[in-house]
Amino acid sequence: MNPLDATRALMDGLGSEANVCMKCGSRSIGLCAPLDVAALDDMSGESERHALEPRDAIFHQGDPARHIYTLTEGTARLTRVLPDGRQAVIGFRFAGDILGFTPDKEHAVGAEMLTKGTVCRLDRRRLEHLFRRYPVLERRFLDLCVKELAASQDHILALGRFSAEERVAGFIISLVEAQERRGRVGPVFDLPATRADIGEFLGLTLETVSRAISAFRKRGWIRLHGHSGIEITDRPALMGLGSGEGVHAA
Amino acid sequence: MNPLDATRALMDGLGSEANVCMKCGSRSIGLCAPLDVAALDDMSGESERHALEPRDAIFHQGDPARHIYTLTEGTARLTRVLPDGRQAVIGFRFAGDILGFTPDKEHAVGAEMLTKGTVCRLDRRRLEHLFRRYPVLERRFLDLCVKELAASQDHILALGRFSAEERVAGFIISLVEAQERRGRVGPVFDLPATRADIGEFLGLTLETVSRAISAFRKRGWIRLHGHSGIEITDRPALMGLGSGEGVHAA
DNA sequence: GTTTGTTCTTGATCTACCTCAATCCGCGGG
DNA sequence: CCCGCGGATTGAGGTAGATCAAGAACAAAC
Incomplete structure (x- = not known):
C-alpha cells in the first residue's frame, strides 16, 4: 500500500552510506541546518532516504505516525479527506520542509508528491534520542514549528476574509x-x-x-x-x- | 497604551511572591504542567501575573514580541487586522493556553480578553534560559505548539470546505x-x-x-x-x- | 420598574462564487 | 504529423451566504 514499502529494498543501501547528509541539497534550510559535520555523520545512520515519483504517497491519512520526514527534493501536497469524501489540501511543502509531525498516534493528514523528489525518513523515537544528544536540533524543530504555525494563521486569515x-x-x-x-x-x-x-x-x-x-x-x-x-x-x-x-x- | 503598563504598579508585588505558581489554577494544563515544586518555585521569580478586565488587550498586533504569556484564567481572543481595516479572529484561547509566541520580532496578532482573567507574563529571553535549565519545559512547549498546529489545520479544513x-x-x-x-x-x-x-x-x-x-x-x-x-x-x-x-x- | 445601550433575531434583496457544460490547449505517443 | 487525453478556459445559470434594514430580547444602571 505505502510505496515506501515497495521501494525500501532498493533504497536500504543508501541509508547506511556514511555521508549522505553532507550531500543533501536541503542541508542549509531544513531541520539539520544547525548541525555540525560530526552530528550530520551521526544523523546519516539514523535516517533513510527514499526516491519518489509524482503521485506517490509519503504517508496516508490514518497511518500510524511512526516517522518524521524531511522533504529533501521536490514538492508535496498535504491533504485531508472528510468522512463524506470531501477533500481539502491543507498545504504545499517544498525542499527543506518537515512532514508528518503530529501529537497523535496516527497521521491526521496524508502527504503525496506532486513532482519527483526525495524524502528523508526518521524514526520518531530516534529523533527524540537525537533531540537529547543535540539540543540545538530540538530548538530548530521548535523554530520550524512556530514558523509553520504563523503560516497557518496567515492561511486562516486568507480563507476567512x-x-x-x-x-x-x-x-x-x-x-x-x-x-x-x-x-x-x-x-x-x-x-x-x-x-x-x-x-x-x-x-x-x-x-x-x-x-x-x-x-x-x-x-x-x-x-x-x-x-x-x-x-x-x-x-x-x-x-x-x-x-x-x-x-x-x- | 498597553493596559499591562497601567496595572504594573498594582501587580508588581504579586509577581515576587514565592509560591504564586503553586496556587495557579492552570498549573496542571499549561506550560508548567511537567515542572516539579522546585522548578515552579524558580519559575515564580521569573514570571509576572496580571489581572485583566474584559476588552483589555494582552498585547497588540505590531507590538515588539518581548514576552510569552500563559492565560491562567478567563478567555481571550486572537485577532488580526488587515491593511484595509478588515478584521479576522484567528482563534480563542482558554485557561492554560499559551499566547504570543512568534518567530518574528513583532506580534503578528493581537490578543484581547473577552472575560475577566489573569495572564502570566514571561520574558522571552528568560524563557530561553528556563528552557536550558529545564529541558522538560522546552519539550512541553514543543508539544503544545504541535497541538496548536494540528488545531490550525482543522480550522483550515473547516474554513475551506x-x-x-x-x-x-x-x-x-x-x-x-x-x-x-x-x-x-x-x-x-x-x-x-x-x-x-x-x-x-x-x-x-x-x-x-x-x-x-x-x-x-x-x-x-x-x-x-x-x-x-x-x-x-x-x-x-x-x-x-x-x-x-x-x-x-x- | 424604567431606561438605555448592546446584542441578537428575522426578513428581503443582492452578489460572489459554485455548478454544470462545452470547448480549447498542450503535451506525449504512435 | 496527427491523435488522444488530462488539464485549462470560458460561458450561462443557480445558490449559499453577504448585505441592508427593522425589531426584539437581554443586561446593566438608575
Whole structure:
C-alpha cells in the first residue's frame, strides 16, 4: 500500500552510506541546518532516504505516525479527506520542509508528491534520542514549528476574509517567495499544482482559480507559459491584492 | 497604551511572591504542567501575573514580541487586522493556553480578553534560559505548539470546505470539548464570544451565525439560556454536522 | 420598574462564487 | 504529423451566504 514499502529494498543501501547528509541539497534550510559535520555523520545512520515519483504517497491519512520526514527534493501536497469524501489540501511543502509531525498516534493528514523528489525518513523515537544528544536540533524543530504555525494563521486569515482573487494572488506571491528563499531566481516559475489542487487549498473551485488567473493575465500582471509556467510582470499589483490592501490598492 | 503598563504598579508585588505558581489554577494544563515544586518555585521569580478586565488587550498586533504569556484564567481572543481595516479572529484561547509566541520580532496578532482573567507574563529571553535549565519545559512547549498546529489545520479544513452550519456546529462542539478538558461539566455552558466574534472566527457574518444557531434550536439540538448560555440537547447531531459527515449524517 | 445601550433575531434583496457544460490547449505517443 | 487525453478556459445559470434594514430580547444602571 505505502510505496515506501515497495521501494525500501532498493533504497536500504543508501541509508547506511556514511555521508549522505553532507550531500543533501536541503542541508542549509531544513531541520539539520544547525548541525555540525560530526552530528550530520551521526544523523546519516539514523535516517533513510527514499526516491519518489509524482503521485506517490509519503504517508496516508490514518497511518500510524511512526516517522518524521524531511522533504529533501521536490514538492508535496498535504491533504485531508472528510468522512463524506470531501477533500481539502491543507498545504504545499517544498525542499527543506518537515512532514508528518503530529501529537497523535496516527497521521491526521496524508502527504503525496506532486513532482519527483526525495524524502528523508526518521524514526520518531530516534529523533527524540537525537533531540537529547543535540539540543540545538530540538530548538530548530521548535523554530520550524512556530514558523509553520504563523503560516497557518496567515492561511486562516486568507480563507476567512479574502475574496477569490485575493486568495489566488496571495498564493502566487507566497509560492514565489518560497522559491526565492530556496535560491530560485528568474522571472518565470512553475506552479507545482493543478488548478484543482490550488482550488482545494484556497477553498475555491478550479474554475474560480482559473478565472482569477485569467483576470491577472488580462490586466497584464502575469504572463503564462504553458499551463504551469507563470511569469510575474507586475509584482506590486499582485502583492497589493494578495496581502489584503483591499480596494485601496494602487 | 498597553493596559499591562497601567496595572504594573498594582501587580508588581504579586509577581515576587514565592509560591504564586503553586496556587495557579492552570498549573496542571499549561506550560508548567511537567515542572516539579522546585522548578515552579524558580519559575515564580521569573514570571509576572496580571489581572485583566474584559476588552483589555494582552498585547497588540505590531507590538515588539518581548514576552510569552500563559492565560491562567478567563478567555481571550486572537485577532488580526488587515491593511484595509478588515478584521479576522484567528482563534480563542482558554485557561492554560499559551499566547504570543512568534518567530518574528513583532506580534503578528493581537490578543484581547473577552472575560475577566489573569495572564502570566514571561520574558522571552528568560524563557530561553528556563528552557536550558529545564529541558522538560522546552519539550512541553514543543508539544503544545504541535497541538496548536494540528488545531490550525482543522480550522483550515473547516474554513475551506465546511458550510456555514457545519462550521457553527463544529465550533460549538469544540468549545464544549475545550471546557470539558478543563473540568467544566453540566449541560449548559457559556459562549465566550458574541455572534460577531464567532462570525469573524468562522469566516461568516454575525447574521449567518445567528441563523445557524436558530436553526439548531428549531431542530431541538440546543436550547438557549439568555444570549450566551447554550444547552446541548442533541450532541450526536451537532457532532455529526460539525465533523464533516455531510448529507449522510444520521 | 424604567431606561438605555448592546446584542441578537428575522426578513428581503443582492452578489460572489459554485455548478454544470462545452470547448480549447498542450503535451506525449504512435 | 496527427491523435488522444488530462488539464485549462470560458460561458450561462443557480445558490449559499453577504448585505441592508427593522425589531426584539437581554443586561446593566438608575
